[in-house]
């Protein structure tokens with residue numbers, strides 16, 4: 714069977730789990746053949762000889778198992794990152810958080826010291842390290858598997874010397890007192906929220922933020938104010954703006970703004986404290 718016919722045949726099995734079944738079959742074929750999309754289209758009429766292997770992968774994907782875990786990679790901010798089961802898969806909206814950090818840090822003309830809370834696969838810290846010349850980052854997580862993966866990604870992108878990965882529950886193992894900015898995409902989903910099938914394969918400690926969902930975010934705000942850190946940038950749930958805005962009234966905030974994601978949902982904030 715040709716690649717073209719294989720794509721047609723196996724797309725049928727994926728039509729209930731994705732709105733781009735043919736594209737996903739192509740990605741799986743590319744993964745098995747270690748070829749990119751351009752090669753695939755130039756060779757669409759070649760015979761495909763790995764149907765048995767493909768069938769296994771398609772069957773796995775048909776259970777809603779994420780494509781990124783099967784192929785072991787995901788794109789973020791135009792770069793490719795290694796992903797592994799046990800660690801959250803990067804989401805496109807988190808690119809906005811990186812953009813906001815760049816905006817805050819662009820005018821600093823000294824080395825900036827940044828903390829990332831909940832680094833996961835390391836995407837945020839690695840991107841900041843790639844895009845900002847003078848930066849030192851302490852990236853923490855409570856998940857050892859995430860820290861190991863984040864280190865791999867830092868190595869892959871040659872920024873290991875700019876990021877120190879540390880096991881820490883929030884700021885517990887951070888004693889440094891010269892931090893300019895904290896950035897975080899913490900777990901912010903309410904514990905009883907019914908997750909879509911595909912998300913169930915991702916680690917729950919990367920997703921659930923408490924009974925209401927914003928508890929960890931509030932802890933991050935509270936702990937950041939006690940640390941003399943000027944900026945805090947976070948991603949949050951689409952329905953958390955009101956309660957977080959009210960919560961801010963208890964703190965010494967100089968300025969703040971909320972932002973929306975690509976689908977126009979409230980998605981996070983930039984906070985400036987009086988220091």
Ligand SMILES: C[S@@+](CC[C@H](N)C(=O)[O-])C[C@H]1O[C@@H](n2cnc3c(N)ncnc32)[C@H](O)[C@@H]1O
Pocket residue numbers: 801802803804807830831832833834835836837853854855856859881882883898899900901918919920
């Ligand atoms: C939503 S994921 C974000 C991962 C990555 N930064 C990203 O944007 O894709 C949240 C991460 O926070 C970590 N985490 C959860 N609770 C934490 C805590 N109390 N202290 C530090 N990290 C925590 C989780 O293990 C997970 O890796």
